[in-house]
Amino acid sequence: MKLGRLNHVGVVTASMDDCIAFWRDTMGAEVIHAPFDMSEQGVRIAFVDTPDADGGNSGTQMELIEPLPGGAIAAWLEKNPGGGQHHLCFEVPDIHAAKAELEAMGKRVLGEPRMGAHGTLIFFVHPRDMQGILTEFMETPKGH
Numbered sequence: 001m002k003l004g005r006l007n008h009v010g011v012v013t014a015s016m017d018d019c020i021a022f023w024r025d026t027m028g029a030e031v032i033h034a035p036f037d038m039s040e041q042g043v044r045i046a047f048v049d050t051p052d053a054d055g056g057n058s059g060t061q062m063e064l065i066e067p068l069p070g071g072a073i074a075a076w077l078e079k080n081p082g083g084g085q086h087h088l089c090f091e092v093p094d095i096h097a098a099k100a101e102l103e104a105m106g107k108r109v110l111g112e113p114r115m116g117a118h119g120t121l122i123f124f125v126h127p128r129d130m131q132g133i134l135t136e137f138m139e140t141p142k143g144h
């Protein structure tokens, strides 16, 4: 297996407004995608990026996640009421090949590839098979 770049760190919050205010106003990150619902995944999400030395975006993204009622993330937030780091997402060139390779290693892939926030297919691997880290794999967007 050869991982591609780290695309984003997923962070769960009980309050999208508070979380955006912290990362934008206190820490100087830029909101590159305003909050939007992905109801099929039970989440409302936004993306921030951090500035590089010239003030442009470095490509270091955080995905801010507020659960919609009833989904897996709502249950996670109940167990972790302060929110916090939730998953890492790595890019791969071919999502189906990555799934097959991980499954051949005996890793538990959680469901079938589905549409992710960047408009390419994603899947998750169980944290117990990934050194305790819930890991998302996403197909690299075309042209990147």
Ligand SMILES: CC[C@@H](C(=O)O)C(=O)SCCNC(=O)CCNC(=O)[C@H](O)C(C)(C)COP(=O)(O)OP(=O)(O)OC[C@H]1O[C@@H](n2cnc3c(N)ncnc32)[C@H](O)[C@@H]1OP(=O)(O)O
Residues within 6 Å of the ligand: 010, 038, 041, 043, 045, 063, 065, 072, 073, 076, 085, 086, 087, 089, 110, 115, 116, 117, 118, 122, 124, 126, 127, 128, 132, 133, 134, 136
């Ligand atoms: C918006 C789209 C997308 C994108 O494009 O970027 C997203 O990122 S969506 C993000 C939200 N979606 C998901 O997280 C989907 C995948 N997650 C799941 O399917 C479940 O959350 C889970 C990982 C299978 C856990 O659910 P469940 O088994 O019901 O919960 P438990 O509490 O029983 O946990 C079992 C086990 O796993 C540990 N765990 C749970 N979550 C995490 C985590 N985020 N990081 C590390 N470890 C985690 C939990 O502590 C349990 O451990 P043990 O007790 O030791 O077994």
Ligand SMILES: [Co+2]
Residues within 6 Å of the ligand: 008, 010, 063, 087, 089, 136
């Ligand atoms: Co994600």
